[in-house]
Amino acid sequence: MASIFGHGLVAYTTAKVIDSNTSKLVVFLAIGSAILPDIDVLAFRFGIDYIHPFGHRGFTHSIVFALVWSGLLSMIFGKKRKLVVMTILFLSTLSHGLLDAITTGGKGVGFFIPFDNSRFFFPLRVIKVSPIGIEKFFSEWGVNVIVSELKYIAVPCGIILTLLLLLKKSKTD
Known part of the structure; x- marks a missing residue:
């Protein structure tokens, strides 16, 4: 998985x-929605196997979960802009699985659960997989994760946000 920092950004x-x-x-x-899918790591504590539909990178990483979750939140918090809010929350939730599918570890992402239990990775797997647990994150492994996320997540997001800012500024001038 990517770290909570990468998912949040x-x-x-x-x-x-x-x-x-x-x-x-x-x-x-x-x-919060982009980080939420990793709640499934709790499955390990209940003896649920990684590749089980409710295991890590299973249902909570699926398109169906992203739709249900974003729909629920948009009904509660969307007010007059439900479709915009739902779109933001859907893409944010779904982005979790998309990032995980380009990491260097794990057993794939169950995008199509509950319809298909297959796990997938994308051909390009460049983000170092983040360790599970805070103590492991503050290690050489964690440093390698941060470096790969800076390169493949933070820099592209920074470029996009800078371009948005410049575009917004040019419209007000």
Whole structure:
């Protein structure tokens, strides 16, 4: 998996690309939604195997989960802009699995659970897989994860956010 930092940055960028004036609440929900799929690591504590549909990178990383979760949140928090909020939250939640599918570890992502239990990776797998657990994150392994996320997540997101800012500024001039 990518780290919570990488997932959060992609969600923030997604929210700003879709609606540069989106509320702080929606940005917060987007970041939380991008991190939420990893709640499935709790499955290990209950003896649920990694490749089980409810195992790590299973249902909570699926397109169906992203749709249900974003639909629920947009009904609660969307007010007059339900479709915009749902789009931001859907893409933010889905981005978690997309990032995980380009990491160097794990057993793939169950994008199509509950319809198909197959796990997938993308051909390009460049983000170092993040360790599970805080103590392992503060190690050489964690440093390697941060370096790969800077290169493949932070720099592209920074470029996109800078271009958005410049575009917004040029419209006001």
